[in-house]
Amino acid sequence: MTSAAIRPDAWDLPLFVHVAGAMFMVAALVVVLALMAGALRRGAGADVLTRLAFRGLLLGVIPGYVVMRVGAEWIASKEDLGDSNASWIGIGYSTADGGLLLAIVATVLAWRAARRGAAGPGGLGRAVVVLAGVLILAYAVTIWAMATKPD
Amino acid sequence: MSLYEWLLLLHLFAAFALVAGVTAYSVIVFSGADAAQRALAPTAAALWNVGGLGVIVFGVWLALEVEGYELWDGWIVTAIVLWLIAFAAGGPLARSVGDGSAPSEGGRARLLATVMILATVALLLDMIFKPGA
Numbered sequence: 001m002t003s004a005a006i007r008p009d010a011w012d013l014p015l016f017v018h019v020a021g022a023m024f025m026v027a028a029l030v031v032v033l034a035l036m037a038g039a040l041r042r043g044a045g046a047d048v049l050t051r052l053a054f055r056g057l058l059l060g061v062i063p064g065y066v067v068m069r070v071g072a073e074w075i076a077s078k079e080d081l082g083d084s085n086a087s088w089i090g091i092g093y094s095t096a097d098g099g100l101l102l103a104i105v106a107t108v109l110a111w112r113a114a115r116r117g118a119a120g121p122g123g124l125g126r127a128v129v130v131l132a133g134v135l136i137l138a139y140a141v142t143i144w145a146m147a148t149k150p151d
Numbered sequence: 152m153s154l155y156e157w158l159l160l161l162h163l164f165a166a167f168a169l170v171a172g173v174t175a176y177s178v179i180v181f182s183g184a185d186a187a188q189r190a191l192a193p194t195a196a197a198l199w200n201v202g203g204l205g206v207i208v209f210g211v212w213l214a215l216e217v218e219g220y221e222l223w224d225g226w227i228v229t230a231i232v233l234w235l236i237a238f239a240a241g242g243p244l245a246r247s248v249g250d251g252s253a254p255s256e257g258g259r260a261r262l263l264a265t266v267m268i269l270a271t272v273a274l275l276l277d278m279i280f281k282p283g284a
Contacts, residue, residue: 001216001217001218002153002154002155002216002217002218012279012280015279016275016276016279016280019275019279020272020275023166023167023170023275024170024174026167026170026171027167027170027171027173027174027175028174030171030174030175030194030198031171031174031175031178031191031194034175034190034191034194035178035187035190035191037190038186038189038190038191039190041190044186045184045185045186045189045190046186048184048186048187049184049186049187049190052178052182052184052187056178060174140164143160143163143164143167144160146163147156147159147160147163148152148156148159148160
């Protein structure tokens, strides 16, 4: 048996903001991947799917990232972990900051793919699928780090 | 990794999958695009079913494993009720999306999706704030 961890009530709201943002961001990434993969497979509706994937990145992944990152700083300050050298904190910051760059690149590529219209997303769409897949894997590692908190 | 860490990790992965499933169904319903329905329906169903089963199985297992938590604690009972509400809405929505009738149902599909979203957000609030724990 493991004893229940007791968390101060003041940590609940920042933790909620952090986790909710992370969940929304990852969910949007999964949807973007599925939409763009669908756009690559299908002739009819490929332009609609590509536009939706672009909107998913712009209105789902990026805002989710901002909420997750604000929540991360907030809960880190509450827990006094801002200067921590713990590897789980390092993994979180690395994947968050590196992930933002990849998400921005994917958004720009998806925007350019959406401008191709009925021609389909082509190589740009394939690049978005790869970037979304890499980000999902990176965030799976981050979830592991957050859950198990390795030293 | 200890059993507790494994259970927590799998519970979290399932929760992320569940939220991704809700998001996929929301895009299908609120975009109203047939292409989105065709592209997302299998992914949405897989994420919703695997995530939903995972959160309840690993969540109950965690409650049994962790000293200080009981299945009849108020916040755990609340979570189970919210899970049932989410799935009571998600079942019909998944069927209508699966057989392609969701766009013609319009308002009903949007209502079911809204109930799924609200129940899932309430579940997350309940898990973090643990009222009464």
